[in-house]
Amino acid sequence: MPNASIRGFALLAVAAVITGCAHQPTPAELNLQHCVNTSKAMRAEQNQQVIQESELCLTKNTLPPKIKSTVYLLQSVAYTNLKQYPQAISAREKSIATNPHPEPRAILELSYLYRLNGNPQKALELVQSNLDAGLGENGKGAGFNMPTFYHLGLALYDLGQYREAAEAYSAGLIKQPDYAWAYYQRALAYDRLGDKENARRDLNQFAKRVDPSSVEAQHKAQLAAYQIKLP
Amino acid sequence: MLRPLLSALCLLALASQAQGQTTAAPPDQLFSDFSRCDARFFETLNTASLPAGTLRVAKQGNVSAPVVMNPLQEGGRYQAFEQPLVVNGVRLVGYHNEAMSLPNVGNLLFWGFVAEGSVSDVAERLKPLIADHARLVAERGSVSRADIRRVGDPIGQWRTEGLAGPGVATPFGFVERTLSLEKGPTDGRTKIFCSLQGTVTPALLQVYRPDLNANLLD
Helix, strand or coil: CHHHHHHHHHHHHHHHHHHHHCCCCCHHHHHHHHHHHHHHHHHCCCHHHHHHHHHHHHHHCCCCHHHHHHHHHHHHHHHHHCCCHHHHHHHHHHHHHHCCCCCHHHHHHHHHHHHHCCCHHHHHHHHHHHHHCCEECCEECCCCCHHHHHHHHHHHHHCCCHHHHHHHHHHHHHHCCCCHHHHHHHHHHHHHCCCHHHHHHHHHHHHHHCCHHHCCHHHHHHHHHCCCCCC | CHHHHHHHHHHHHHHHHHHHHHCCCHHHHHHHHHCCCCCHHHHHHHHCCCCCCCCCEEEECCEEEECCCCCCCCCCCEEEEEEEEEECCEEEEEEEEEEEEECCCEEEEEEEEEEECCHHHHHHHHHHHCCCHHHCEEECCEEEEEEEEECCCCCCCCECCCCCCCCCCCCCCEEEEEEEEEECCCCCEEEEEEEEEECCCHHHHHHHCCCCCCCCCC
16 A cells, blocks of 8 residues: 555654754654654554554654544554554554545555455445445545446455456446556456456456566466466 | 047147147247346347247357347348237337447447337337336336446346436446337337446446347447
8 A cells, every 4th residue: 555655654744844843852742753753664664663653653642633544544554564454454444533534545445454354245345335425536426446446346356246346347447448457357257257268368468568577476377377478 | 438538638729728828929028038128038039939030030159139230330230020020919120239339428238129109009018018117117208117237236236226317328337227118210110129328348248238249349
């Protein structure tokens, strides 16, 4: 979730300016320093430190809701990096609850965490809650794009609803036809449906469009099963 | 000795006749299946015994479909029957099959019959054969039954609430399915067609239009 981290850095930079200006740190500023340290630890990819510093930041300060939400967000990212998904979910839910203006994308990110934690039904319900409320990626009534349909497809696939998953990826691809990973995921759904022809077609599209540096062993194995090589 | 045998044969013949009266004749059954606006019509066509000279059909995998030259091409989307197919007294004289993709609207597919007679007469005669006919709505000279599906809903699940309404584009992420009876291309004729419009994907077409190449609109 790189976007969430970037947003976190930007907001915590405000705190860094406040503490950096002081010559003789007051106790309040020292408490605030934990928030700055959270940001620094995140940049250094020190996940355990992010978790420790963010806890101190949250307990020792009375933060404005937006900053508090951002600290929980960074905490969630750190837990995710450590594959501690229940804690990541808890932190992400607090981040959403404390944000005075929750973003529809945050719900999609939470859906992703529930999938990682082995709860695709909850993941599906979260995406559907955005659809029910008309909450597109850019706000209410702004329409739905690839991220919504991609997360919808992932949850449906995990639930074994392969045809519906393929349908969701197709809808996303209408909006963003160059998104390689949607072709990959749709290929998996077609494969499960026994539709080898469309699976092959999509894997060829994936191979043509994907950044090869992001392709891992499991993806290569899937391509190899169809005798498809990356260019 | 022969009398009981003859009586039994007569009884059998009567029973067979009675059974024949309660079973729908193939054209009526075919029309009922068509009115569902799903794959059933194409499955039934695969085994239906229809009067000679009516629909010309071609086999497509496990289903059959009325032959048209090309559903994507203007002028290639219609088959005129040599002999009308008579359904509950209504003469069906041709079959139309059309598929297109429109920017900002989505995909549109229409398939169905052209009948002789006015919309009201045709609707009155065919209504008993139409699936879920209690939901037919008469409006502005046409009769229709509509439902809608959100992408990601179970593939066979359709909603009857939240319809976009006539003349309004189906919102992105939804598919609208309609059975319509409308004034036909010429006076005294009525179009009876099914449509799918909106975010119509190959995965959906594989289920609802198995007679088509599911990727024809890609």
